[in-house]
Amino acid sequence: MSDTRNDTSAAHEENREETPGKAPGGTGGSTGIDPAVRADLTRLRESIDNIDAAVVHMLAERFKCTQQVGVLKAEHQLPPADPDREARQIARLRELAESARLDPAFAEKLLNFIIAEVIRHHETIADGAR
Ligand SMILES: C=C(O[C@@H]1C=C(C(=O)O)C=C[C@H]1O)C(=O)O
Numbered sequence: 675m676s677d678t679r680n681d682t683s684a685a686h687e688e689n690r691e692e693t694p695g696k697a698p699g700g701t702g703g704s705t706g707i708d709p710a711v712r713a714d715l716t717r718l719r720e721s722i723d724n725i726d727a728a729v730v731h732m733l734a735e736r737f738k739c740t741q742q743v744g745v746l747k748a749e750h751q752l753p754p755a756d757p758d759r760e761a762r763q764i765a766r767l768r769e770l771a772e773s774a775r776l777d778p779a780f781a782e783k784l785l786n787f788i789i790a791e792v793i794r795h796h797e798t799i800a801d802g803a804r
Pocket residue numbers: 740743754755756757759760763788789792793796
């Protein structure tokens with residue numbers, strides 16, 4: 675069978691005996707890892723941590739803006755969701771994702787996830803204004 679997910683070869687069975695997440699052939703943890711590989715992993719993980727921090731800060735700023743939009747909408751009896759605006763944002767984000775070599779479907783899912791939370795906030799703000 676060519677589907678490696680269903681591979682029952684001896685090598686595959688051997689790999690399955692290793693603890694998931696641990697380097698094969700060593701004592702486990704980081705002790706068996708080549709120092710050069712360890713250094714690369716550390717460097718990359720430091721960048722990942724910085725990026726994750728930037729994402730959190732950017733999201734926090736975005737939610738500060740959307741909260742203000744929610745207050746404006748509640749004050750002027752506007753609906754929490756604006757599907758036309760969302761469609762334009764999704765089209766734009768998909769294009770940006772493509773040029774950045776990010777999966778556009780993933781970018782769309784992420785934006786929809788964020789927008790759903792924003793709409794929930796706007797509904798809460800509107801409920802409080804009633
Ligand atoms: C923030 C707004 O409210 C909602 C949330 C959006 C968003 O998070 O980008 C976009 C459209 C609306 O459904 C808005 O109308 O601009």
